[in-house]
Amino acid sequence: LDTILGSQHNYNPIFKKSISNTYLGNLGSPYLSNIYRDRNVNEQFLPFSPYRNYMLKPEDIVFFNTTTPFTSVYYETGGPKGRAENLLRVLQTQNINPNLNVGVSYNLISSDGQYQNQKTKLYDFSFFFSYKKERYGLDFVLNQNSLNNEENGGLSEDTDLTDKSEDPENLEVRLDGAKSKLTNFNFFMNHSYGIGEEREVIQEKDTTYSYPINFIYNFKYESDSWRYKETIIDNSFYPHYYYDTKSTFDKVEYSNIRNTFQLVFNENKNKWIRLGARFGIISDLGKYNTRLAVKEISFHQTDTKIHNNQLLAGLFSSAGSSLNWNATGRYVFEGYKQNDFELKYELTKWIGKKDSIHHGVSV
Numbered sequence: 478l479d480t481i482l483g484s485q486h487n488y489n490p491i492f493k494k495s496i497s498n499t500y501l502g503n504l505g506s507p508y509l510s511n512i513y514r515d516r517n518v519n520e521q522f523l524p525f526s527p528y529r530n531y532m533l534k535p536e537d538i539v540f541f542n543t544t545t546p547f548t549s550v551y552y553e554t555g556g557p558k559g560r561a562e563n564l565l566r567v568l569q570t571q572n573i574n575p576n577l578n579v580g581v582s583y584n585l586i587s588s589d590g591q592y593q594n595q596k597t598k599l600y601d602f603s604f605f606f607s608y609k610k611e612r613y614g615l616d617f618v619l620n621q622n623s624l625n626n627e628e629n630g631g632l633s634e635d636t637d638l639t640d641k642s643e644d645p646e647n648l649e650v651r652l653d654g655a656k657s658k659l660t661n662f663n664f665f666m667n668h669s670y671g672i673g674e675e676r677e678v679i680q681e682k683d684t685t686y687s688y689p690i691n692f693i694y695n696f697k698y699e700s701d702s703w704r705y706k707e708t709i710i711d712n713s714f715y716p717h718y719y720y721d722t723k724s725t726f727d728k729v730e731y732s733n734i735r736n737t738f739q740l741v742f743n744e745n746k747n748k749w750i751r752l753g754a755r756f757g758i759i760s761d762l763g764k765y766n767t768r769l770a771v772k773e774i775s776f777h778q779t780d781t782k783i784h785n786n787q788l789l790a791g792l793f794s795s796a797g798s799s800l801n802w803n804a805t806g807r808y809v810f811e812g813y814k815q816n817d818f819e820l821k822y823e824l825t826k827w828i829g830k831k832d833s834i835h836h837g838v839s840v
Contacts (some may be wrong), residue, residue, distance in 0.1 A: 488553045488564055490530045503590040503625060504562050505531060505597030521763065522731040524703035530658060531586065532622040533601045535665035535697065538609040541578050543831055546571035552717065562588040579606040585625060591645040592680065594629035612671040620663045621723060628655040628705075654708040655725075660701070667695040678796070693739040693757075704728040728778075730766040735759065739789065744796050755805075757789040761812070785812035801825045 491498050491508045495515035500508035507527035510516045517529040524530070541547065546569070552565040563586070570580030586599040601622040608615040630651030632638065637648045671688030678685050707725035710718075739757035765781045791805035802824040809817045 488551075494530045496732055501590070501595070503588040503595060503597060505586045505588050505599045506565060506590070506595070507626075508765070510761075521733060522701040522703075524659060524729065525661065525701055530639070531599055531601075531624065532661055532665055533584070533603050533620045534661075534699075535618040535620070537604065538605050538618050538620075540605065541570045541572075541580060542609075543570065543572055543578065543608070547768070560585075560589050560591055576610040577606065577608045580604075592629060592632070592648060592656070593646060593650045594627045596627045597625070599624040612675075614667075614669040616665075616667040618665040620661070622659075622661040624659045626659075627658045628652055628657055628707075630655070630711075651709070651714050652711060656706050658702075658704045658706075661699070663697070663699040665694065665695065665697045669693045687743050689743055689745060691739075691743065693737075693742040694742060695737050697733075697735045697737075699731075699733045701731045702728065703730075727768060728766075729768070731759060731763065732748045733763040736763050737789075744794065751794075753793045753795065755789070755791045755793070759785075759787045759807075760791055763788075783813040785809050785814050787812075799827045 487493055487505060491500060491510075493513050495510040498508045499511055500506055500755040505528075508530070511528060517526045520526045520529060549566070549568040551564075551566040554561060556562050565585040566582070567584075568580065568582045570578060572578045574786055580770045582601075582603045582605075584599075584601045587598065588597045590596060599622075601620060603618065603620045605616075605618045607617070633649040633651055635829050637643065640648075651690075671690070672692065673689035674723060675688055678687050705725065707726045710722065710725060737757060737759045739755055742754045744753040745751065763783045763785075765783070766778055767781070769777070769779045787807050787809040789805070789807050791803065793801075793803040795801050795803070802822070804820075804822045807819045
């Protein structure tokens with residue numbers, strides 16, 4: 478953050494993750510990356526996927542170690558009254574002592590959109606701290622995300638898009654009084670303990686210290702909720718009714734607890750062990766809450782519990798001067814997804830001189 482201040486024009490969160498996206502045109506609206514590799518395919522909670530890049534999860538948090546308090550405030554606004562977009566980002570972090578850093582961040586998006594019933598409002602709050610002393614390290618993250626969307630169902634007539642005589646806010650839309658709300662809460666702790674003799678590691682002219690072996694345990698809890706409410710039902714938009722002909726309310730919820738144990742053998746420059754390796758076990762406990770039919774005229778919310786236990790193994794090389802790679806494999810040996818497996822390999826090759834910005838080609 479102190480040396481690279483590029484891409485200031487790129488304020489839209491979805492374009493920070495993928496260079497090409499299809500979305501509804503205003504900040505906070507659902508999107509889909511046009512690049513298949515950049516799509517969110519690993520979300521357990523399906524309604525979360527088209528909003529993932531607006532939300533904060535533990536893997537998005539940057540931990541700091543600073544000798545002086547650091548504050549960053551970013552504000553972006555544009556558009557006329559009634560169609561304005563506003564974006565606010567605030568970050569505050571500081572070290573309490575040489576071993577402990579604490580930080581908070583707050584992000585806000587408010588966008589009216591160009592058409593009727595298209596307003597979005599999103600906020601996320603994060604509290605995090607990191608502690609590192611000798612062999613022991615602790616990372617802690619707590620995130621709260623909330624997104625409110627008005628749903629208009631699209632334009633009543635697609636030909637209105639080419640009608641230049643009407644302003645977008647005056648065009649007729651399919652739905653009125655429909656809203657959705659998506660919330661996410663996640664909590665994460667990561668413990669690490671070094672084994673062996675500490676050694677100096679130099680990467681990119683930066684000196685760090687590591688141990689030959691690290692024992693890692695992390696705990697993650699996540700709770701998701703999606704609600705849809707409609708006070709006026711359009712007969713032409715919904716051809717069939719199954720419960721209520723006057724209003725609509727639906728919700729689905731998901732929660733998950735994950736425990737991960739890992740043993741990591743860090744890269745060693747001696748002639749016997751040059752590669753890094755990791756081995757671990759992952760335990761997932763999940764619960765879905767959805768509305769299921771009991772009778773033809775009766776619905777109620779029902780919990781469905783699932784669990785998965787999987788093995789993790791990997792090899793990696795991240796200290797190369799021009800070539801780095803990472804290979805991982807997972808196998809579910811017991812639970813709902815028993816016998817499922819995933820194999821992943823990534824390779825990064827630097828062309829030309831390797832600099833601090835890390836331009837490379839990933840395969």
